[in-house]
Amino acid sequence: MLDIKFIRENADKVKEAAKNKNNKVDIDQLLKLDEEKRGLQVEIDNLRAKRNELAKQNKSGKPTDEQIKQGKELKTEVSGKEEELKKINKEYAKLIYSVPNLISKDTPIGPDESGNKVIRKFGEPAKFKFKPKDHMELGILLGIIETEKSAKISGARFNYLFSGAVLLQFALIQFVFDTLTNEKIIKQLAKKVGNPSNKPFTPVIPPVIAKSEIMKKMDRFEPLEDRYYLEQDDSLLIGSAEHTLGPLHMNEVIDEKNLPIRYIGYSTAFRREAGTYGKDATGILRRHQFDKAEMESFTAPEHGLSEQNLIVAIQEYLVQQLEIPHQVVAICSGDMGKPDFRQIDIECWMPGQNKYRETHTSDYMTDYQARRLNIKYQAKGGKKEYVHMNDATAFAMGRILIAILENYQQEDGSVVVPKALRKYMPGNIKIIK
RNA sequence: GGCGGGAUGGCUGAGCGGUUGAAAGCGCCGCACUCGAAAUGCGGUGUCUUCGCAAGAGGACCGGGGGUUCGAAUCCUCCUCCCGCCGCCA
Numbered sequence: 164m165l166d167i168k169f170i171r172e173n174a175d176k177v178k179e180a181a182k183n184k185n186n187k188v189d190i191d192q193l194l195k196l197d198e199e200k201r202g203l204q205v206e207i208d209n210l211r212a213k214r215n216e217l218a219k220q221n222k223s224g225k226p227t228d229e230q231i232k233q234g235k236e237l238k239t240e241v242s243g244k245e246e247e248l249k250k251i252n253k254e255y256a257k258l259i260y261s262v263p264n265l266i267s268k269d270t271p272i273g274p275d276e277s278g279n280k281v282i283r284k285f286g287e288p289a290k291f292k293f294k295p296k297d298h299m300e301l302g303i304l305l306g307i308i309e310t311e312k313s314a315k316i317s318g319a320r321f322n323y324l325f326s327g328a329v330l331l332q333f334a335l336i337q338f339v340f341d342t343l344t345n346e347k348i349i350k351q352l353a354k355k356v357g358n359p360s361n362k363p364f365t366p367v368i369p370p371v372i373a374k375s376e377i378m379k380k381m382d383r384f385e386p387l388e389d390r391y392y393l394e395q396d397d398s399l400l401i402g403s404a405e406h407t408l409g410p411l412h413m414n415e416v417i418d419e420k421n422l423p424i425r426y427i428g429y430s431t432a433f434r435r436e437a438g439t440y441g442k443d444a445t446g447i448l449r450r451h452q453f454d455k456a457e458m459e460s461f462t463a464p465e466h467g468l469s470e471q472n473l474i475v476a477i478q479e480y481l482v483q484q485l486e487i488p489h490q491v492v493a494i495c496s497g498d499m500g501k502p503d504f505r506q507i508d509i510e511c512w513m514p515g516q517n518k519y520r521e522t523h524t525s526d527y528m529t530d531y532q533a534r535r536l537n538i539k540y541q542a543k544g545g546k547k548e549y550v551h552m553n554d555a556t557a558f559a560m561g562r563i564l565i566a567i568l569e570n571y572q573q574e575d576g577s578v579v580v581p582k583a584l585r586k587y588m589p590g591n592i593k594i595i596k
Numbered sequence: 597g598g599c600g601g602g603a604u605g606g607c608u609g610a611g612c613g614g615u616u617g618a619a620a621g622c623g624c625c626g627c628a629c630u631c632g633a634a635a636u637g638c639g640g641u642g643u644c645u646u647c648g649c650a651a652g653a654g655g656a657c658c659g660g661g662g663g664u665u666c667g668a669a670u671c672c673u674c675c676u677c678c679c680g681c682c683g684c685c686a
Contacts, residue, residue, distance in 0.1 A: 208655040218667040234666030
């Protein structure tokens, strides 16, 4: 949510950002309602002032019949206006919540993913002396990915992982937690991007269910058809650890000396993937359930952008340690999320599909989420302000698994394990006969 | 799931339906004392919002929603969460 005062004073900017994000919110209607709302509020406040005055007249004694009569009249008048205000408020709330965040200056303007821009590339797509298999062929061959039984038992877009794939996942988790809690590495990356804080990340295992009201505050409730909704409890299964890490400091005022707050959470993520039938149908690229390590960070506004730069540097470091060719992509206005101010993705090379595919994303939300979650910070002697929030993938297990399997495959179908992971598991995944 | 007790400012914690936006303590800020600090003393310390250049004035907020009343932190009701006991359970 944006500040209504800001919208009032910068209507043009807000309209332009909305247009670039393909968002059809009617800003003029919002401003009209805002004006009506305030006018009515003044009328109500004046009537209440009268009522308070009247009540003050007989603080201790009993009121006269005349005073009771006046009070009753005021009451009906106020409640009539309040009813009217409630109606306006409802419509107003709907509108203001649908206003998207502004976009950063360096965000490319574009209608959809065709407008995304590759900022930099690392490594060259590997040349194979044989025709590389895709991860699903490898998974079946190695006996580590199973999707037929899971389809019968759980439905489409689920899977079983076995043996080497499981060890690989746990190795990745161990690797990512070791890296993000290592102050030396954070320091080195922070220095590189000019981020003033070397603070390592705090590991978290968050809940995987969030109440509807919380998801609304996170601006992640919609589209509801993409969420698993638990009717009995008016709650949802989270689509990312972000959904329960973001609200961790809801309604708090954080002392500035405790900023930045950095979390690395690990959880299962659930997505209904409504409207994607037929898209990426085979393999484990697009699943209803996958595990993910997710970064979430809270900073003072002036450090929000360099925090995102640090986070992207961490993502790059992680895939570079795995030695997977990848590119960093600036997501354009039309392809980014409504709460995003700036979105950067990382796409890893996937030989089996012969293209780069998204494995990481990084969202800088400015104070868009913090405003509804009511998360503020206070500087010494300073004013309270909303914090800025960043969230980003560290590793999304399905996708990074694909990148490893496809990039590290051998001619016989076995897979060599990346060096960075060898201290956590055996050095290769072999075909089990 | 059953029964009982709670939710008040940054924190702890008072609060007969009408001088309670809210006692007291802690914390925090300023000043005094001190070479400095501690201790002590004095003063100040909520958020949001409307009008206003400002000074200031008004309104809302005591977990959340609804209600009773001339008047609600205080009474009723629903919801959420916390604590205790019983039941069930990884």
